[in-house]
Amino acid sequence: MYSEKVMEHFHNPRNVGEIEDADGIGEVGNPRCGDIMKMYLKIEDDIIVDVKFKTFGCGSAIASSSMATELIKGKTIEEAMNITNKAVAKALDGLPPIKMHCSVLAEQAIKSALLDYSKKNGVHIEGLENFDPTEDAHDHH
Ligand code: FES
Numbered sequence: 001m002y003s004e005k006v007m008e009h010f011h012n013p014r015n016v017g018e019i020e021d022a023d024g025i026g027e028v029g030n031p032r033c034g035d036i037m038k039m040y041l042k043i044e045d046d047i048i049v050d051v052k053f054k055t056f057g058c059g060s061a062i063a064s065s066s067m068a069t070e071l072i073k074g075k076t077i078e079e080a081m082n083i084t085n086k087a088v089a090k091a092l093d094g095l096p097p098i099k100m101h102c103s104v105l106a107e108q109a110i111k112s113a114l115l116d117y118s119k120k121n122g123v124h125i126e127g128l129e130n131f132d133p134t135e136d137a138h139d140h141h
Contacts, residue, residue, distance in 0.1 A: 002059075003093035005067075010059040013066035015073070017052040024117025028108040028133050030101065035061050039069075039109040043117055046077050053109065060095055060102035067091050068106035077117075080110055081127045108133055 002010075019040035029036040035057025042050035051073050053065045068088050072080040085103035089095045095103055112133040118125045 001096055003095075005091075005093045006060065006063045006095065009063035009066040009092065013055075013062050015052050015066065015069035016054065018054060019050060019052050022052075022113075024113040024115075024120065026109050026112030026114070026116055026133070028105055028112050030057075030105055033058065033101075035102070035105060037061060037065055037105050037109040039065070039113040041113045041117060043077065048072050048075055048077070048080055057105070058099075058102055060099040061105055063092055064088050064095070064103040064106040065109065068103075068110060072110060077114060077125055080114065081125065083107065083110060 018038070019042050022040040023043040024041040026039045027036065036055070037057060038054045040052045041048055051069045053069055055062050055065045068083065071083050071088065071091060085100065085107040088106050089100060089103045111128060111131050114125055115128050115131060115133070118128060
């Protein structure tokens with residue numbers, strides 16, 4: 001049911017923890033399953049130089065957040081904005097259909113942390129205008 005990559009990231013999640021002087025912190029939750037994801041970003045000159053996460057959630061959410069941090073580390077804000085939940089799931093060699101919403105949580109955690117960064121620093125991030133972190137993750141497919 002789960003790919004080897006999902007299992008591997010579940011057992012050895014990358015970038016777990018928090019960043020004390022983070023430039024952006026995002027927290028999202030899925031109201032149906034109750035899972036919560038928190039993402040910390042360190043940003044210098046538009047580059048995500050460090051990222052950490054904490055996920056109180058299912059195995060797929062842990063694997064998704066682990067993979068998401070790997071995908072955005074060292075990337076520009078713009079590149080991070082382009083990481084969709086589908087890209088996260090694809091990088092994990094797929095997720096079972098009923099677990100796709102777990103990867104949505106990872107995408108939303110990144111965007112929510114970027115939104116926090118943009119608010120704190122008064123910078124505009126293209127594509128965040130309509131982002132609503134409270135939107136129900138199950139409605140995305
Ligand atoms: Fe809730 Fe996976 S079951 S995020």
